[in-house]
Amino acid sequence: MTPLTFSSSADAPRQAARLVARTFRLDADTLAKLPGGVSSLMGDGARVWLHPGTQLVAHGVAARLELPHGIEGGVAWIKETLASIEAADAVGRPGCGPVALGALPFDRTEPAALVVPAQIVGAAPDGTAWVTTIGEGAAPAPHLERAEGHRRSPDSFTLRSALPHEEWCGRVARAVADIQQGALSKVVLARAVDVEANRPIVVEEVLRRLTALYPSCAIFHVDGFLGASPELLLSRRGRAVSSHPLAGTYAVSADVDADRRFAEVLRRSAKDQREHRFVVDAVAAALAPECASLEVPSEPSILSLRNVMHLGTPIHGQLAEAAPDALTLAARLHPTPAVCGTPRQAAEAWLGAHEGIRRGLYAGLVGWVDARGDGDWFIGIRSATVDGARARMVAGVGVVAGSNPEAELVETQLKLQAMLAAIIRP
Numbered sequence: 001m002t003p004l005t006f007s008s009s010a011d012a013p014r015q016a017a018r019l020v021a022r023t024f025r026l027d028a029d030t031l032a033k034l035p036g037g038v039s040s041l042m043g044d045g046a047r048v049w050l051h052p053g054t055q056l057v058a059h060g061v062a063a064r065l066e067l068p069h070g071i072e073g074g075v076a077w078i079k080e081t082l083a084s085i086e087a088a089d090a091v092g093r094p095g096c097g098p099v100a101l102g103a104l105p106f107d108r109t110e111p112a113a114l115v116v117p118a119q120i121v122g123a124a125p126d127g128t129a130w131v132t133t134i135g136e137g138a139a140p141a142p143h144l145e146r147a148e149g150h151r152r153s154p155d156s157f158t159l160r161s162a163l164p165h166e167e168w169c170g171r172v173a174r175a176v177a178d179i180q181q182g183a184l185s186k187v188v189l190a191r192a193v194d195v196e197a198n199r200p201i202v203v204e205e206v207l208r209r210l211t212a213l214y215p216s217c218a219i220f221h222v223d224g225f226l227g228a229s230p231e232l233l234l235s236r237r238g239r240a241v242s243s244h245p246l247a248g249t250y251a252v253s254a255d256v257d258a259d260r261r262f263a264e265v266l267r268r269s270a271k272d273q274r275e276h277r278f279v280v281d282a283v284a285a286a287l288a289p290e291c292a293s294l295e296v297p298s299e300p301s302i303l304s305l306r307n308v309m310h311l312g313t314p315i316h317g318q319l320a321e322a323a324p325d326a327l328t329l330a331a332r333l334h335p336t337p338a339v340c341g342t343p344r345q346a347a348e349a350w351l352g353a354h355e356g357i358r359r360g361l362y363a364g365l366v367g368w369v370d371a372r373g374d375g376d377w378f379i380g381i382r383s384a385t386v387d388g389a390r391a392r393m394v395a396g397v398g399v400v401a402g403s404n405p406e407a408e409l410v411e412t413q414l415k416l417q418a419m420l421a422a423i424i425r426p
């Protein structure tokens, strides 16, 4: 069936009324046939969202939701469109019923799209699992075949930086100089590395390795864009809202005592604290007008991953009654100074003039929103874009007064490790 296409218009909710969604609980017998849980259904073409909060593995497209003017053109119509799909939902969990899922570009004005999948298999943290099917006129029957992946993986890889190291370090030095001149306070400069493999990269295998290496992160895949993001931009469950901005990074070693000392160094680093504060202040300022209450810890804590540790501040709030849906809130926060800079406009202009790469979906938004307005949106970092035997990995670093170009280069290498370890077979 050809999917419907909706373009951000007043008409989309009316057209969506042609779609019908059915959600059923998956019983124990059916789940027993999926030993890896819902993730056993992810073939290369699936749209995947695996997070300890909510897991969604989606196939097919019931409708494409197009944003020809990017998220800047407004995204509130997406939740309204989902809400006008006729839905029978026997489970009622966040992520049940019709869902819009996908990845949106870093650039707020770049054309973008999400999809309403034709089938979504989901699981909640307590193990409740469900399947939703969506179609025009009637919801199709669910299809729960396990993905069979017998493709031969690549075993030889070449890596090439998009910019020579010296040139990239020169740009960091330029950013530090411009910051010292007072043109801006922080800018997040990204670096791309291209991988070429001897055979097509097997997306499903990369996702399995990411799941094993980064179990606390959001593992995602949308049309070749995949990754393991540690950074929650915004999650909404009813009136509860949360965000977990990160900024400030240190290496993680194999030695617990050394890591404890590194964590202390990071916590006491005035440069990293400053870099972090810009992000927390921006997130809190954007959320406050929508919230009846908002808790922002005064000190960051340490978020430890396999390759790096970050300063992170968990922010929680209760939304005001009229607050918008998860995607609208996330789009309002984006781009935070964790991936762009401060002040935002000066940083965007600086990146446009000096960064030298097209970010695309890197550092954009990735996640889902449902018809109630619940949803999870992470920042699309620790990510790569895979196209056959090629992949582009991107990682960025926050540059502030006092940043050292060579140290920032090392930081990009640590962050790129997240994807390298999953793409390149051990």
Ligand SMILES: C=C(O[C@@H]1C=C(C(=O)O)C=C[C@H]1O)C(=O)O
Pocket: 188, 231, 246, 247, 248, 249, 310, 338, 339, 381, 382, 394, 395, 396, 397, 398, 399, 415
């Ligand atoms: C921009 C990235 O990461 C961001 C930048 C960080 C930093 O500069 O310390 C830390 C976490 C992220 O918010 C990236 O991984 O590409």
